[in-house]
Amino acid sequence: MAWLGSWETFVRVVECGSMAAAARRLDCTRAQVSKQIGELERAFGVRFFERSTRKLSLTPSGEIFHQHALRTLENIQSTEFAVRNQGDSPRGVLRISASLTFGRMFIAPLLPRLVARYPELRCELILTDQVVDLVEDNIDLALRMTKVPPDDAVAKRLAPLQRVIVGTPAYLATHGTPRVPQDLVHHSCFNYLLGGSDANWRLTDRQGKEFTIPVSSAFQFNSVDCILDAVRASHGLAVLPTYLVNAERAQGSLKTVLDDYDPISNFGRHLYACYTPSRIRAPKVRAFLAELESEFEPVPLWERSGAD
Amino acid sequence: MAWLGSWETFVRVVECGSMAAAARRLDCTRAQVSKQIGELERAFGVRFFERSTRKLSLTPSGEIFHQHALRTLENIQSTEFAVRNQGDSPRGVLRISASLTFGRMFIAPLLPRLVARYPELRCELILTDQVVDLVEDNIDLALRMTKVPPDDAVAKRLAPLQRVIVGTPAYLATHGTPRVPQDLVHHSCFNYLLGGSDANWRLTDRQGKEFTIPVSSAFQFNSVDCILDAVRASHGLAVLPTYLVNAERAQGSLKTVLDDYDPISNFGRHLYACYTPSRIRAPKVRAFLAELESEFEPVPLWERSGAD
DNA sequence: CCATATCGTCAACGGATCATTGACAAATGG
DNA sequence: CCATTTGTCAATGATCCGTTGACGATATGG
Structure with missing residues (x-):
C-alpha cells in the first residue's frame, strides 16, 4: 500500500498538467514528483501517464485511478473534519420536509452522507405534497417549490425550476x-x-x-x-x-x-429552503443547509451536463 | 497526513479488540501497533482509545474515525480492483428492471456505486410494476417478486419477502x-x-x-x-x-x-434476479449480480437491525 | 545552426521514518 | 504469590524518501 502522499501528488499532476508544474505547486522537486508517480505505477502494475517531454496524458487506467483518488482524498478530508469538529457537531433529529418525488430524488440521497459525516445526527424526511407548517409539524427545514416564499419563515432560494x-x-x-x-x-x-x-x-x-x-x-x-x-x-x-x-x-x-x-406552472418557479429564524442557530440545520447549498448552487445537479 | 497503514492497523485493532491481538493478526509486533495508533492519535490531536491493561474501548472520536476509516479503506480497495481489472471490466449498458417502489428504494442506490466502480458501464433502471419480457424488452436482469420463477430464464433467489x-x-x-x-x-x-x-x-x-x-x-x-x-x-x-x-x-x-x-400475498414470497442464460456471460451482468448478492444475501438489508 | 530553457528520469547520498528488541508497569487469574 | 497478558518506552538498525546533479529529449528564439 503506497503512501497516500503519492495519491495527492498524482491528483496535483493531473490538475496542473505536468509533473514540473505540480512540483512547483507542492513546493518540492520534480524528481520527487516523478519518483512518487513512478512508484505508484509500480505498486499498481500499470502506467497512469503517457509521457512525452512536453505533454503528459492520462492512460485509461490513469483516468480510473484519478476518479477514485479524488474520492478517497475527499473521504480523508471529511474524516479529519469529522474528528476535529466532533465537539460542536450537529446532533439530534433533523426534520426535513419535501415533496414526494423531489424529496425521494434529491433529498433522500443526501441523508446517508450527512448522517455519516455527523454520526450523532438523525434525519427524518417527511415527504408530502401538502404544504407543511414549520412550527406545528416541527419541521426544521422544508424544501418548497413555490411562487413566493412564506412570510413567517426565512426562505433561501436554492435553485430555479424549469x-x-x-x-x-x-x-x-x-x-x-x-x-x-x-x-x-x-x-x-x-x-x-x-x-x-x-x-x-x-x-x-x-x-x-x-x-x-x-x-x-x-x-x-x-x-x-x-x-x-x-x-x-x-x-x-x-x-x-x-x-x-x-x-x-x-x-x-x-x-x-x-x-x-x-x-x-401552478407550482412555482424556484426551489426554496424554508426554516424559522430560531432554527438556523441549530448546528444540524446549518449543516443541512450547507449540504443543500453545495448540492444545488450555483447550478442544481439535474441541470449539469454530467447528471445521470 | 499519516501513512495509511496506520488506518488499517486501527481498523484491525477495533476488530480484534486489542492491540496485541491485532499485532498477531497482522503478523507484527505489539510495539509497532502501539506506535502507529499513538502516532495516528497525535496526528489528529485526539485519543481514539481509552486504555486499560485488559480492555481497549473506543472514544467518541474513535467511533467517528472508525466509520470513516472503513469507508476510506474500502475506497482504496475498490480503486485497486478497478485499476487492475480495467481490461475485462464491465462495460456497455446494463438494463435492469424492477418494480417502482422496490427499484427506487433498493436498486437505484446501488447504481452510483456500480458505475463508479466500472466507469465504462452505464445502467438503465426500468421501473415498472408490469411484468417485463427479458428478451423483447432487452432487459439484462430483472428483479422480480413472484411465486414461481419463470421457465424461460434463470432465476436466482435473492431474498425472502415478508x-x-x-x-x-x-x-x-x-x-x-x-x-x-x-x-x-x-x-x-x-x-x-x-x-x-x-x-x-x-x-x-x-x-x-x-x-x-x-x-x-x-x-x-x-x-x-x-x-x-x-x-x-x-x-x-x-x-x-x-x-x-x-x-x-x-x-x-x-x-x-x-x-x-x-x-x-398475490405478489410472491421471494425476490429473484432473473436473466436469460446467454446474458450471464456478460461481465456487466455478472458484476451486477455480484452486487445484488452482496446487498441482499444472506440477510437483505431491510431485515438487518441497523437498517435505516 | 546554436544557445537556452523546460521537461521527466536516474543514481548516489544523507536524513527521516519505521520496525524491532528488551525491559517495565499494570492488570488478571489460578 | 506467581505466571501470563497487555500497552508503552527508548535505543538501535533497517528501510524509505527527498535532494542533488547530471542526462537526454524537446521546443523556442536569435
Whole structure:
C-alpha cells in the first residue's frame, strides 16, 4: 500500500498538467514528483501517464485511478473534519420536509452522507405534497417549490425550476410533434390530478404572449411518478419539471416539444429552503443547509451536463 | 497526513479488540501497533482509545474515525480492483428492471456505486410494476417478486419477502387494535388497486388455518407509495412488504397488528434476479449480480437491525 | 545552426521514518 | 504469590524518501 502522499501528488499532476508544474505547486522537486508517480505505477502494475517531454496524458487506467483518488482524498478530508469538529457537531433529529418525488430524488440521497459525516445526527424526511407548517409539524427545514416564499419563515432560494413538455420519440412518431400550442388539443396530455385543477395548459412564447390550451388524457394521476411512467410508456405528453426529466432527455428517451414556448406552472418557479429564524442557530440545520447549498448552487445537479 | 497503514492497523485493532491481538493478526509486533495508533492519535490531536491493561474501548472520536476509516479503506480497495481489472471490466449498458417502489428504494442506490466502480458501464433502471419480457424488452436482469420463477430464464433467489399489516399508533389509538382477523372488517384497510383484484385479505395463523376477510377503505391507490402515505397519515391499515416498512417500524411510527397471522400475498414470497442464460456471460451482468448478492444475501438489508 | 530553457528520469547520498528488541508497569487469574 | 497478558518506552538498525546533479529529449528564439 503506497503512501497516500503519492495519491495527492498524482491528483496535483493531473490538475496542473505536468509533473514540473505540480512540483512547483507542492513546493518540492520534480524528481520527487516523478519518483512518487513512478512508484505508484509500480505498486499498481500499470502506467497512469503517457509521457512525452512536453505533454503528459492520462492512460485509461490513469483516468480510473484519478476518479477514485479524488474520492478517497475527499473521504480523508471529511474524516479529519469529522474528528476535529466532533465537539460542536450537529446532533439530534433533523426534520426535513419535501415533496414526494423531489424529496425521494434529491433529498433522500443526501441523508446517508450527512448522517455519516455527523454520526450523532438523525434525519427524518417527511415527504408530502401538502404544504407543511414549520412550527406545528416541527419541521426544521422544508424544501418548497413555490411562487413566493412564506412570510413567517426565512426562505433561501436554492435553485430555479424549469418545466418542459415532454413525450417519447415513439409517441411523437405515432401522433406527430406539436408545432404550435393549439396542436396539443389533438394529443393525450397528462395533467396532474389536483382536486379542482383546471385542465388547461398555459404557455408563453418568446415575446411573452400567453396561450391557454384545453388539454385532456384518457386517464390521470395525482402522482408525478405515474405521469412520468405514462409518458415513458408513450401514452402521451406532460408538463414536467426538468429535475425529473433531464436525465431521460439526455438519453433521448424523452423529448421536449414546443421548445419556443414556456409552460406556466401552478407550482412555482424556484426551489426554496424554508426554516424559522430560531432554527438556523441549530448546528444540524446549518449543516443541512450547507449540504443543500453545495448540492444545488450555483447550478442544481439535474441541470449539469454530467447528471445521470 | 499519516501513512495509511496506520488506518488499517486501527481498523484491525477495533476488530480484534486489542492491540496485541491485532499485532498477531497482522503478523507484527505489539510495539509497532502501539506506535502507529499513538502516532495516528497525535496526528489528529485526539485519543481514539481509552486504555486499560485488559480492555481497549473506543472514544467518541474513535467511533467517528472508525466509520470513516472503513469507508476510506474500502475506497482504496475498490480503486485497486478497478485499476487492475480495467481490461475485462464491465462495460456497455446494463438494463435492469424492477418494480417502482422496490427499484427506487433498493436498486437505484446501488447504481452510483456500480458505475463508479466500472466507469465504462452505464445502467438503465426500468421501473415498472408490469411484468417485463427479458428478451423483447432487452432487459439484462430483472428483479422480480413472484411465486414461481419463470421457465424461460434463470432465476436466482435473492431474498425472502415478508409482509405485515401495519398502521400508525395514532390510527390504532383512535380505532383500536384488531385482535382477530375478523376485526379488520371494522377498519379502513388499503388494498392495492389492481384491475380485477379482489378486496379480500387472506391470512394464515400459526397452525396454518386460513382466513379470508373482506376489507375496504374510503379511497384506494395503485401506488404502494400512496398506500404507505395514507397509512402514515393514519387513514388506515395496509398489508405492506417489510422492505417498505421496517425502517418506520423500528422508529415506532408504524406498528404491526395481528402478529400471530401471516398475510398471504398475490405478489410472491421471494425476490429473484432473473436473466436469460446467454446474458450471464456478460461481465456487466455478472458484476451486477455480484452486487445484488452482496446487498441482499444472506440477510437483505431491510431485515438487518441497523437498517435505516 | 546554436544557445537556452523546460521537461521527466536516474543514481548516489544523507536524513527521516519505521520496525524491532528488551525491559517495565499494570492488570488478571489460578 | 506467581505466571501470563497487555500497552508503552527508548535505543538501535533497517528501510524509505527527498535532494542533488547530471542526462537526454524537446521546443523556442536569435
